[in-house]
Amino acid sequence: MTKDKDGNSEYGTRPDPAFANEDGRLSFRFDSEILYIEAWGANSLRIRASCLASLPEREWALTEKTAGNKPVVEIKGNTASITNGKIRADISRRGKIVVSNAETGKVLLEEFARHRLDILDPKCSSLRIQAREWKPRLGSPDYHLTMRFESQDPSERIYGMGQYQQPFMNLKGADVELAQRNSQATVPFALSSLGYGFLWNNPGVGRAVFSTLTTTFEAYSTDMLDYWVTAGDTPGEIVRAYTGVTGRVPKMPEYGLGFWQCKLRYQTQEELLEVAREYKRRNLPIDLIVCDYFHWPNQGDWKFDPTFWPDPDAMVKELKDMNIELMVSIWPTVEKTSENYDEMLRRGLLIRQDRGIRAAMEGRGYAIHYDATNPDARKFVWEAAKRNYHDKGIKVFWLDEAEPEYTVYDFDIYRYHAGPNLSVGNVFPSDYTKGFYEGMKEAGQEEIVSLVRCAWAGAQKYGALVWSGDIASSWGSFRNQLSAGLNMGLAGFAWFTTDIGGFHGGDPDEPAFRELLVRWFQWGAYCPVMRLHGDREPKQPRHGTTGGSFCLSGGPNEVWSYGEEVYTICEKYMRIREAMRDYTRALMKDAHEKGDPLMRPCFYDFPQDDKCWKLEDQYMYGPKYLVAPVLAPQQKKREVYLPGEGLKWKGADGTEYEGGKTVTVDTPLDTMPVFERL
DSSP states (O other), rough: OOOTTTSOOOOSSSOOOEEEEEETTEEEEEETTEEEEEOOOOTEEEEESSSSSOOOOOOTTTTOOOOOOOOEEEEETTTEEEETTTTTEEOTTTOOEEEEEETTTTTEEEEBBBBOOOOTTTTOTOOOOOSEEEOOOOOSOEEEEEEEEOOOTTTEEEEEEEOOOOOOOOOTOOEEEESSSSBBBBEEEEEETTTTEEOOOOOOEEEEEEEEEEEEEEEEEEEEEEEEEEEEHHHHHHHHHHHHHHHOOOOOOOSSSSSOOOOOOSSSHHHHHHHHHHHHHOOOOOOOEEEEEESSSTTOOOSSSSOOOSSSSHHHHHHHHOEEEEEEEEEEEETTTTTTHHHHHHTEEEEEEEESOOOOOSSEEEEEEEEETSSSHHHHHHHHHHHHHHGOOOOOOEOOOSSGGGGGSSSHHHHHHHHHOOOOOOHHHHHHOOOOOHHHHHTHHHHTEEEEEEEOTTTTGGTEEEEOOBBSSHHHHHHHHHHHHHHHHHOOOOEEEEOBSBBBBOOOHHHHHHHHHHHHHHHTTTSSSEEOBBBBSOOOOOOOSSSSSSSSOOBBOOOOOOOOHHHHHHHHHHHHHHTHHHHHHHHHHHHHHEEEEEEEEEHHOTOOOOOGGGGSOOOEEETTTOOOOOOSTOEEEEEEEEEETTOOOOOTOOEEEEEEEEEEEOOTTTTEEEEEEE
């Protein structure tokens, strides 16, 4: 082992650390790495590091500038610290970071380092494990980055991180993929029961593991470490701080407060209009109806097929006369037969393949995605949508990412596909939504909603209403969506919806499916957006032989499609939803102004009640209603915990209950337990 003239090897305490106070930003350099810690919003810090010669300036999700306290930077010989309100970060002589609550001294995050670069560290070890591990990728300028933290408490509870198809909310002990998939939306913001929030501000494909020993975040290909951490006394304070720096949902339009009708798919203009007319004939409250995919001649035309939709202007006018908005599905795929393919190819607006034929999806032939990371491509698609949809009065878009699992490919392959516009990371879902948001803003529209199946941190500010993708019509899938919706809300996406009844399968004539549909529909009335959708059985006959007619339509999926008993229950909950319109509007206002989720775990409103941190099958719809969905077939009763000692709760039958107690209530098919906070 090589030693210097004083007998010091690479292990030890020499050389002296290199700290600097750069106008309130604490910097540290050792060997190949440069690191910055700076105040970023109230009680919050942003921590970045790189092995490049200088640190790249990228915002990623942290686009919003917020006022915070003036940080205090202290450099004392071999250590340094920065304090911003309630949060403090200390750096050791070799760059190990410990983040704590500055008011209580409680450690929130401590890097997991086991090496001998600093033999004075009480956790000095011969394991040679770095907290920030940079592994060069052969043939690439990037690194496989692993960030490691000590687990402070094996009973810590972790929430957020977006939507995953799993029945539990608490992610402590989970191994989580960081990637977008159909029905999986990674939003890497974690809320801890220990009093902190953590954003992994790296949009690359990777992995997060919340074990009892360590918490690790990985980016499989990146050139920079970037994370943001905040300290807060309550979950609400933490979520508001997070949405303060990443953005909050826009103002929800009035049509987002009521009931949405959808199915896979209405094949003709007359079919869709007749469904809307029937809702009005029955005097049922409805705000919106959806024209789903393959209403176009070719993928990439972004217009109605005149064979089956002969007069869109008249259709939109009739719907508006009934006070019903039309949402239209838009895919990012372009077929070679599209009227736009040649121009988009010539202008470099399509993603590319590194081998084989140019194709990203198989359907009627092959289609390729437009390059959503290219501003010119986003503008091109928006102009087509504006010309053929928006200018006809259609203001609501279903931006279906069309099987986004292709984005989990190896980073270098994805970067090649997307072209030179993508510098690092996987930002496709947010860019797709951003393009339409910016286009509608330029068109003068202030209230913007885009239904999307995937989104990354910060996309909420572009009007992203995330739905939970193509899920199964099953009880297990139903249970998963409750966890998905609650964790999405904590990750900043106050707008969430799901396919009521599930997407895949489900026969309206089967009694077992009717029961599932009822329970899902009841829960849907207490979701941020209430939307009935699904690909029902049996499939309907094909209409014609041209355009999108090759794509069969699912069976009937209107509330009267399931028999009289189900219809009566659905009507009851549609009217409950309508009666809550003023309340839901107020919740949407809070989401827009403060970042509060509409549906949230009980601990959000009762953080001091330890039992609430362990409840995963009931939740709050705003501060007023406690909702206890029926999540199993043939369930006649269920237990419900009513938080808050000294509070009073009122059941649907008018019975009053004391808070701080568990009650057992009946669950007949026509009733889902809901309690009003008095």
